Amino acid sequence: EDQVTQSPEALRLQEGESSSLNCSYTVSGLRGLFWYRQDPGKGPEFLFTLYSAGEEKEKERLKATLTKKESFLHITAPKPEDSATYLCAVHLLYNFNKFYFGSGTKLNVKP
């Protein structure tokens, strides 16, 4: 059965304290893995797409990496404005219209 698991469920950091969020997946075939940021009461905002193991992408303080079993979202020197829920989703190889979302990691960055 296809599954996506995110950890931790919640993460509290001090401003400037770097950390990583994990997205592990078990799927029959991976077409791509997506990271989104969601603020309360809003729709998810696209961050990154990763397609193959070893791929990395960066945007400001965020860096996403991908292996054959998991993806990490590294946050370097976070700021309070990085506080949000971060969602990962896998796009299946054998079902073009199917995206499985993880339950998200709620990040809180204290000043």
Add this chain to the structure above:
Amino acid sequence: GAVVSQHPSRVICKSGTSVKIECRSLDFQATTMFWYRQFPKQSLMLMATSNEGSKATYEQGVEKDKFLINHASLTLSTLTVTSAHPEDSSFYICSARPRSAGRSYEQYFGPGTRLTVT
């Protein structure tokens, strides 16, 4: 670019009435539009997938007669919750996949619609 809008952002309706939610891709044509439902502190659950001009494909457990989806054009999809009940109260989010080949795997989300059924 890649902006998706939803209307209304919030709606309160009485039990037994129907409510329509619109989803529009503002600056691109969408091959496919998706409708999700999100419960508090939970992730997104795909309800249905719709392609312009064809019937929507519903996920298992989603009542197609209750959640009517119409994908009238390459930029507009609507979700109608018929005979709404309090348990239908939720956050409904649509997304759209751009028609342009280079971004065809990505989907861009609308801001969501908070439905409250009293």
